[in-house]
Amino acid sequence: MKDFNPVQLATPIFIVTIILEIVLARLGKAKANYEARDTAVSLGMGLFSGAAGLLTAGLVVASTLWVYEHRLFEIPMTAIWAWAAIFLLEDLTYYWFHRLSHERRFWWAAHVNHHTSQHYNLSTALRQTWTGGVAGTWALWLPLAFLGFPPAMIAIQKGISLVYQYWIHTEAIRRMPKWFEAVFNTPSHHRVHHARNPRYLDSNYAGILIIWDRLFGTFQPELDEEPCRYGTVKNLATFNILRVAFHEWIGMAADVVRHPRHALGYIFGRPGWSHDGSRDTSVTLKAAWRQQQARAAPEPEAGT
Amino acid sequence: MDKAYLIQLAASTAAVSVLVGLAAWAKIARPVGPLNLARAQELLSEEFPGRSLDQVWVATDGAGALARSGGMALVLCRVGDGFAARQIPWAQAVSSSFRNGRLRIDLSDISAPVATISLPSWPPKDLAA
Ligand SMILES: [Zn+2]
Ligand SMILES: [Zn+2]
Numbered sequence: 001m002k003d004f005n006p007v008q009l010a011t012p013i014f015i016v017t018i019i020l021e022i023v024l025a026r027l028g029k030a031k032a033n034y035e036a037r038d039t040a041v042s043l044g045m046g047l048f049s050g051a052a053g054l055l056t057a058g059l060v061v062a063s064t065l066w067v068y069e070h071r072l073f074e075i076p077m078t079a080i081w082a083w084a085a086i087f088l089l090e091d092l093t094y095y096w097f098h099r100l101s102h103e104r105r106f107w108w109a110a111h112v113n114h115h116t117s118q119h120y121n122l123s124t125a126l127r128q129t130w131t132g133g134v135a136g137t138w139a140l141w142l143p144l145a146f147l148g149f150p151p152a153m154i155a156i157q158k159g160i161s162l163v164y165q166y167w168i169h170t171e172a173i174r175r176m177p178k179w180f181e182a183v184f185n186t187p188s189h190h191r192v193h194h195a196r197n198p199r200y201l202d203s204n205y206a207g208i209l210i211i212w213d214r215l216f217g218t219f220q221p222e223l224d225e226e227p228c229r230y231g232t233v234k235n236l237a238t239f240n241i242l243r244v245a246f247h248e249w250i251g252m253a254a255d256v257v258r259h260p261r262h263a264l265g266y267i268f269g270r271p272g273w274s275h276d277g278s279r280d281t282s283v284t285l286k287a288a289w290r291q292q293q294a295r296a297a298p299e300p301e302a303g304t
Numbered sequence: 305m306d307k308a309y310l311i312q313l314a315a316s317t318a319a320v321s322v323l324v325g326l327a328a329w330a331k332i333a334r335p336v337g338p339l340n341l342a343r344a345q346e347l348l349s350e351e352f353p354g355r356s357l358d359q360v361w362v363a364t365d366g367a368g369a370l371a372r373s374g375g376m377a378l379v380l381c382r383v384g385d386g387f388a389a390r391q392i393p394w395a396q397a398v399s400s401s402f403r404n405g406r407l408r409i410d411l412s413d414i415s416a417p418v419a420t421i422s423l424p425s426w427p428p429k430d431l432a433a
Binding site for chain 1: 313316317319320323324326327328330331332333334350353354381383384385386387388389390411413414415416417419
């Protein structure tokens with residue numbers, strides 16, 4: 001049980017389903033776009049993200065074990081209620097990890113990788129960061145160990161969440177049944193999360209359950225009248241995997257060197273924050289979009 | 305590094321190569337025809353909402369465009385089957401190196417180092433003052 005690794009077990013499924021998505025799209029039976037260089041970057045990021053994770057794995061494991069030694073409660077790995085509890089708590093942790101990763105540049109620098117593709121297909125799911133360990137967001141899962149969830153149980157649930165989030169990276173599935181869309185994260189909800197349209201920015205941070213976005217006010221449904229345009233606000237103009245992996249870290253360091261007095265803002269401000277307001281953030285982009293909408297559609301006249 | 309890990313890495317690398325090859329073979333990239341003026345304007349206003357487009361130059365091969373917007377140059381270049389856009393000071397765009405019908409614009413951005421735009425001439429002679 002302790003060796004149970006959902007991501008490793010799912011790898012053959014990743015490969016087969018990507019083949020299936022490509023072939024079905026080629027036959028005109030499913031909606032999917034693949035561009036070879038984009039696919040190479042996505043899969044390359046996925047391939048080496050595991051190796052990059054090994055660099056900090058020792059620290060993560062040691063910290064988790066240390067916290068677990070000082071746990072509050074004894075939680076048995078064999079109890080159903082314990083799995084139900086960790087399912088909810090891990091997913092809640094994921095929501096806040098993901099939201100932090102979008103709202104503060106330091107963590108965005110690690111997470112942006114996942115969003116750099118202008119495509120949205122199953123290969124995009126595997127475009128995983130190389131610098132998540134360095135960014136330190138794994139610390140957000142330590143409270144689960146402090147509560148008393150065994151580290152192996154936490155690792156397994158994290159793996160289950162990652163595998164769940166794989167299948168939703170597709171345009172081939174339009175909508176799931178209504179009840180499913182209401183409770184779970186779906187291809188439709190996550191497409192919105194990957195979209196760069198101003199109205200879609202900063203929404204749908206869910207891992208498995210979309211209920212957290214509904215609860216915390218970040219839910220945005222996919223609208224038929226506004227097709228998703230994928231990527232980041234400033235799309236990359238390169239397929240160089242090293243630039244893809246490190247560009248935001250380098251950009252952040254350059255800003256800090258250039259404006260040391262504003263270092264905190266450039267590190268912990270919103271992505272796009274600048275000391276003179278010369279750059280756009282998701283907040284300014286959304287505001288400009290709202291203004292534009294208001295101008296384009298003036299208040300309807302009374303009586304019509 | 306142990307042997308099992310290396311074998312796993314080698315197998316994964318092989319799988320990645322096969323998948324990339326398959327993606328190339330399938331030819332299912334987004335259809336992205338050469339830009340014309342209308343499409344370039346549409347994309348530029350999508351990328352830079354609310355900005356004036358004083359003048360727009362579309363690349364002769366349709367793989368990019370350049371617009372003047374006040375003191376700034378808005379640059380659009382094709383990346384795979386999509387586009388990326390950046391802005392730089394207009395003066396910098398004017399003094400970019402132009403050789404063999406290709407304008408090489410230094411975008412000074414780690415995530416978008418250069419844009420190459422094919423143009424009949426540069427700087428434009430019909431430059432609005
Ligand atoms: Zn995200
Ligand atoms: Zn995603």
